[in-house]
Amino acid sequence: MRIPGALLRHSAGRIGLVIIGVLTVAAVLGLLGLTPHDPLAQDRLARLQPPGGSYLMGTDLFGRDILSRLMVGVGQSFTVAFLSVGIAATVGTVLGLTAAWFGGLWDGVAMRMMDVLLAFPAILLALLIVAILEAGMATSVLAIAVVYTPIFTRVARGPALSLKTRSFVDAARTFGSSRRYILTRHLLGDLVAPLTVQFTLALAWALLTEAALSFLGLGTQPPNPSLGLMLSDSRNLMEMAPWMLIFPAAVIMLAVLGFNLLGDALRDIADPRSRRALS
């Protein structure tokens, strides 16, 4: 494959790949239950232990292992982020492509709906959706998906509008290609690069939104661990047990940084003007 090789040659891409790689391994282990301790088990004798000994990142107020909880929390956050961005990318791309292709009334209605969604701050819109439905992981996925759909719609619609007027689309119509063939082969094919970049960047935002929802108690529900909940728990113990704050905050920061570096690197690779400079 060309893209992974190019990512490894891109210095920022390499760093992003390493960060996301390490976090993904931790997340998978966490989801499989392969953590050093049971993330829910309370050790009453080891409450608020600083990092060290058998608790590498210390323990929280109930004596639960921070490292184990972080691994499960990252797994939780990554699952929500990938699911929600996956839905947003699919729905947004389909909407954007069809809006560009059919134009007219459909384009007007679809794009004005997206404008309305974009007009709300992301977190406010997510809060609204969670408030209507029941808080929980599935609701978080839905809320974040709705928030980020308009971005994918726009990313797909713009280039599709110009691709649609290219002669090779006219040519395909002259020999009777089906609409589905033209939309997937000629339009979607050329959109893969910008959509991949957008997908990676949206993962970073989705992760942040998920953490914020959980922090506000509207995402993952206790006692299940999540990055936002762990931050929320650490609030009042910040001075006594700073490790409770530092580790989850660092993980969120690293994950957002990692996805952004990866997204920037993919953008450089996808842009033919900078591709020459890289090789």
Next chain:
Amino acid sequence: MTLLTVRDLRVGFGRPGHETEVVQGVDLDLAAGETLAIVGESGSGKSVTAMSINRLVDYSGGRILGGSILLDGTTDLATASEARMQNLRGGEIGMIFQEPMTSLNPVLKIGTQIGEIFAKRRGLSGRAVRQAAIRALERVRIPDAARRLDQAPHQMSGGMLQRIMIAMAFAGEPRLLIADEPTTALDVTIQAQILALLAEMKRETGMGLIFITHDIGLVAGIADRVVVMQGGRAVESGTADDVFDRPAHDYTRHLLSAVPHFRGGRSARVNAVRSEGAKATLRVENLGVRFSVGGGFLRQAKGYVHAVEGVSFDLVPGETLGIVGESGSGKSTTARAILDLVRPTAGRVEGAEGRAVQMVFQNPNASLNPRMDVRALLSEPVIAAGRRVDTEALDRMRMLLDKVDLPQDALARYPHEFSGGQRQRICIARALMPNPRVLVLDEAVSALDVSVQAKVLDLLIDLQRDFGLAYLFVSHDMAVVERIAHRIAVIYAGRIVEIGAARSVLSDPCHPYTRKLIAAVPSIERRHVDFALDTDEVPSTLRPDGWQAPPQSWRDHGPDHRVAVEPAA
């Protein structure tokens, strides 16, 4: 008196020390009041040579590696300082480019853009600037100059914009004007206007003119001296009569003979098919296409552009009908309506059912998806027909690649690995995949270099014979149409005004518009005939809602030659 002397000019592009030499030792001589034509195909180094004279080449990554460019025998422009060059550019050395649309700033009024030059070059201000600008526009024969100054570029036609570019170049009172393909983007009648204007301006001011072109026939009428360039070298140079009548170099002879030149119908193909009473394979009756203007969602249209109005013709197998006209005449819309790429609003098309009619587009770069290899490109019509790409389909691909003179290993290669001419061959092969009866060729050779044009035309003629194809050949280029068409339809403002056997239409045009069109085509044979400066513009086809086209009446002029009778005005 010698105005410009270029000796052993060498220009390179690339990293210092590793330059690719694009111009490899060119000599030019130009006297005041003379026109020097530099003729060559893309990649010949003709534009780079010209851009070296005013050193614009410095800004496109090139460098002068050697030689001298003497202005008045004293100033060496090859080594002059940038400050000196800035003073010369737009002053003593003017330049006009191919695309007037992109050479003017679209958001500034014409008056502001011309005024800027007078303010800078002559130190004028206020009313004096405006007066000078009006005079400059009048000098390039722009009617109603005062009103034009307050307009933006998009409100004017391409020909008028090019005249404005010329006016701007003359604002600095140049002694040397470099014109780089100044008419290539323009219609043939507008091209004639610009050529006549340049010739008159040269007479008035006594300047020297360097005219760069790919079309040797074009400069026949205006050049005093001709330099033919190929691969970075001047392969022939001499007086116009010497080069045209006694070409010494093989490449010059090739340009003069192999490349399509307009010969007033004498090179036209003779139509044997139609006379034998063959049955029509495509019949178009009263075709009409309208586009609404100013309308939209819940808004009433302000009017309709009648792009095509009452167009009728038929095609028999093995025959080529050339459709000629200028931009905006509706010739491409006619072609697209036959393939249902634009929806006809009136009339009938018989014989275009299924995949019987296929199309080849103007720009082979844009009509091949760059992400697909040739095999995937040629598979597109197969997949579109709901069939699988099996051995039979692959056999047909190989057969067609062979027919269009492409190697068998082309299947695994991508469009960017081919030259422009080869890419157009891929497009032709793709169009032939569904085994069509009719091929619509919309400016199919216009984007190609002149010598490649000739080869693709020969290929098309061979394919027509082998497959019994009927061609609808849409083009603005009379010389190309003369080579390939049996019959010609002249289209003007959306309607056919003259149709018939190619030889008859080209040698004996009857409709006033056809006459004007044919008179404007530059040709080597007619090079001593002066072009009249005529500044007519094509009428608008925008009509109010409910407008009905007046019926056309026709008169016969020979066995296969009909002319629309214009109502007395």
